[in-house]
Amino acid sequence: MKVPRWLKITLLAVVGVLAVVAVGLVVLVNTIDLGRFAKLAIDEVKATTGRDLRIGKVDVKLVPRIAVVADDVSFANASWGSRPEMVRAKRVEAAVALLPLLRKDVEITRLALVEPDILLETDAKGTGNWVFKQAAAAKPAEARGDGGSAFDLNVVSIDRGRLAWRDGAKKETVTLAVPRLRLDRQALGSELNVDLAASFREQPFTVKGSMGTIRRLLAKDAPWPVDLAFATDGTLAAAKGVLDLRTPVPTFDGTVKGAVKDASGLGRLAGKPLALPLPLTIEAKASAASGEFVVEPLKATIGKSAIDGRVVVKTGGARPYVNATLKSPLVELAQGAPGAPAGGKSGGARPARLFSAEPFPLDALRAFDADLEASIGRLVLPNRLPVEGLNVKAALKNGRLDAQPLQATIGGGAVVARATLDATRGRAPSLALNVDGKGISAEKVAAALGHAGTVSGGATDVVIALAGPGDSVARFMAGANGEARVVVGPARSSGAALDFGGDVFTKVADLANPSRRTEKQSEIKCAVARLPVRDGIATAQRTIAVETSRVDIVAAGTINLRDETLDLALRPTVKEGLGIGAATLAELVRVTGTLASPSVGIDTLGSARTALSVGGAIMTGGLSLLGEAALKKGTADPHPCQTALAGGTPSKPAASAAEAKPKEDEGVFGSIRRLFK
Numbered sequence: 001m002k003v004p005r006w007l008k009i010t011l012l013a014v015v016g017v018l019a020v021v022a023v024g025l026v027v028l029v030n031t032i033d034l035g036r037f038a039k040l041a042i043d044e045v046k047a048t049t050g051r052d053l054r055i056g057k058v059d060v061k062l063v064p065r066i067a068v069v070a071d072d073v074s075f076a077n078a079s080w081g082s083r084p085e086m087v088r089a090k091r092v093e094a095a096v097a098l099l100p101l102l103r104k105d106v107e108i109t110r111l112a113l114v115e116p117d118i119l120l121e122t123d124a125k126g127t128g129n130w131v132f133k134q135a136a137a138a139k140p141a142e143a144r145g146d147g148g149s150a151f152d153l154n155v156v157s158i159d160r161g162r163l164a165w166r167d168g169a170k171k172e173t174v175t176l177a178v179p180r181l182r183l184d185r186q187a188l189g190s191e192l193n194v195d196l197a198a199s200f201r202e203q204p205f206t207v208k209g210s211m212g213t214i215r216r217l218l219a220k221d222a223p224w225p226v227d228l229a230f231a232t233d234g235t236l237a238a239a240k241g242v243l244d245l246r247t248p249v250p251t252f253d254g255t256v257k258g259a260v261k262d263a264s265g266l267g268r269l270a271g272k273p274l275a276l277p278l279p280l281t282i283e284a285k286a287s288a289a290s291g292e293f294v295v296e297p298l299k300a301t302i303g304k305s306a307i308d309g310r311v312v313v314k315t316g317g318a319r320p321y322v323n324a325t326l327k328s329p330l331v332e333l334a335q336g337a338p339g340a341p342a343g344g345k346s347g348g349a350r351p352a353r354l355f356s357a358e359p360f361p362l363d364a365l366r367a368f369d370a371d372l373e374a375s376i377g378r379l380v381l382p383n384r385l386p387v388e389g390l391n392v393k394a395a396l397k398n399g400r401l402d403a404q405p406l407q408a409t410i411g412g413g414a415v416v417a418r419a420t421l422d423a424t425r426g427r428a429p430s431l432a433l434n435v436d437g438k439g440i441s442a443e444k445v446a447a448a449l450g451h452a453g454t455v456s457g458g459a460t461d462v463v464i465a466l467a468g469p470g471d472s473v474a475r476f477m478a479g480a481n482g483e484a485r486v487v488v489g490p491a492r493s494s495g496a497a498l499d500f501g502g503d504v505f506t507k508v509a510d511l512a513n514p515s516r517r518t519e520k521q522s523e524i525k526c527a528v529a530r531l532p533v534r535d536g537i538a539t540a541q542r543t544i545a546v547e548t549s550r551v552d553i554v555a556a557g558t559i560n561l562r563d564e565t566l567d568l569a570l571r572p573t574v575k576e577g578l579g580i581g582a583a584t585l586a587e588l589v590r591v592t593g594t595l596a597s598p599s600v601g602i603d604t605l606g607s608a609r610t611a612l613s614v615g616g617a618i619m620t621g622g623l624s625l626l627g628e629a630a631l632k633k634g635t636a637d638p639h640p641c642q643t644a645l646a647g648g649t650p651s652k653p654a655a656s657a658a659e660a661k662p663k664e665d666e667g668v669f670g671s672i673r674r675l676f677k
Contacts, residue, residue, distance in 0.1 A: 049132040051076040067095035078129040090115040121166035152215035156183040203268035205232035234262025251288035291316035322370040366399040399423040413440030429470035437462035458491030477561040488527040523549035526641040541648035545640035
């Protein structure tokens with residue numbers, strides 16, 4: 001077949017033009033003053049940001065694409081910064097496609113960074129080093145629009161990179177090290193392969209898989225595909241589906257899986273130990289449509305435990321709304337305490353404080369509204385205490401979280417709790433907590449904790465009504481007001497019954513009744529602790545009492561919930577005609593120290609007059625609670641449990657010790673009303 005003459009001429013013309021262009025590019029590269037253009041770029045950066053850009057050497061390559069290579073690049077830090085450079089890199093290489101530039105699109109076909117070192121930091125006032133005083137206020141360019149330009153990045157490689165974040169107020173620095181990052185476009189597709197090896201807080205992790213292009217991510221004009229797997233020591237997680245960034249709240253349509261066998265790696269990434277119940281797995285399927293994001297089914301396993309549920313997120317209203325329903329026949333939190341024995345005791349040093357100062361997530365509570373309903377057939381706490389039939393209903397609206405009610409069975413007794421955390425904007429956060437437990441068997445609780453046979457009977461009622469600041473547990477306890485009350489009915493205990501309560505209980509029991517270890521059974525007629533709390537100070541004015549067949553014990557003093565210290569004095573009194581000599585008893589047992597590390601000692605009534613003013617002049621007009629008259633008056637009381645329940649005022653004798661139990665119509669609020677009269 002003969003080629004037409006016009007086609008030959010056309011082909012020769014095209015080849016000629018391409019040859020001229022190639023020759024022109026070669027001449028341009030070899031004659032252009034790269035130093036002059038680098039200086040223009042440096043001057044422009046200086047004028048725009050007010051900071052210096054330094055470039056050691058610039059080179060241009062033609063094959064296989066036009067690329068700019070710069071060595072020893074650095075960008076100055078803020079004047080107050082902790083080091084001279086905000087960004088520095090040993091080598092930067094960028095290759096740009098020419099044809100997309102004709103459409104005003106920027107397509108970087110390759111970006112390679114060797115030893116990039118980036119520091120983001122704030123000063124003491126919270127100003128970031130990325131804020132440039134000289135920067136002109138300009139409207140951000142759209143990723144794509146009328147007359148706008150699009151940006152894409154096809155291949156990225158980072159070798160031996162480092163990104164540090166420094167908090168100028170806290171003087172803390174965390175570092176993300178990136179030994180290797182590779183992003184490259186798939187051979188038969190529009191997605192990018194991902195291969196990341198990094199470490200955060202010196203904890204290595206990897207991310208591998210694929211994701212959509214940078215162009216689609218920035219444009220937000222279509223769902224963005226992800227198929228990524230995360231791995232660190234003891235943890236694997238994967239997500240596969242599409243991420244939709246077009247909605248006010250991003251949604252995900254696909255599957256998520258995760259498994260944690262050892263939480264140490266996650267803890268190092270988080271910067272603190274994580275008390276996760278292990279082993280832990282989670283699997284969820286998510287779907288999104290018409291402003292509604294649904295996670296169903298949601299399945300999680302915690303050792304032998306299994307949880308099923310459904311979560312719905314609605315984004316169409318003025319505020320995001322979450323509705324969650326969770327169910328489980330069994331949740332064993334005890335499995336999450338590595339090294340903890342069956343009795344619930346754990347080794348290691350005791351914490352300095354019991355109440356956590358970790359702030360409540362108040363900003364998160366203000367960000368959305370929610371309704372939660374959870375039902376757990378059996379919840380085993382870390383100390384092995386079982387909670388049966390736990391049902392929780394909670395509602396969150398405009399920053400106010402109401403959990404009403406929480407119902408459960410503990411030790412055969414019914415427990416009902418209510419809590420309100422009010423984090424409404426414009427007011428100080430507050431927390432109100434009410435707990436009402438009736439008929440909790442001390443015998444069943446002791447057996448569940450691994451001490452079966454030490455206690456029989458001991459029906460217990462617990463009433464707690466406290467209100468205080470809602471910033472954290474520590475702040476709540478430090479400013480709490482209200483009352484806590486525990487009443488224990490008749491019980492029988494062995495000589496070692498109190499041993500499992502801890503070292504302090506054992507020492508107090510031994511000093512108050514030296515013969516208890518030789519007794520096969522001791523009869524406890526009643527035990528009462530009634531503690532009014534004002535501004536984080538719990539006071540006992542003979543409102544702690546125990547009656548046994550041989551010894552009565554009354555207590556007075558303070559428990560300071562602000563600094564977690566206590567100063568209590570316990571006075572044992574022998575019953576007449578029971579064969580125990582008063583000389584064998586401690587005249588006064590003093591418990592001091594902190595709640596985390598209390599200590600027990602012996603003191604005499606004489607020293608109590610001058611040194612043991614337990615509670616000092618606590619709302620008594622200067623009268624010491626441990627004055628001689630006060631203790632004698634308490635000692636003479638034939639029914640100290642009733643006295644304790646009545647608020648420390650000796651009451652009339654009752655028909656039996658069992659009547660120390662509160663009447664059904666006498667709630668904790670009645671006690672509080674009497675407290676403030």
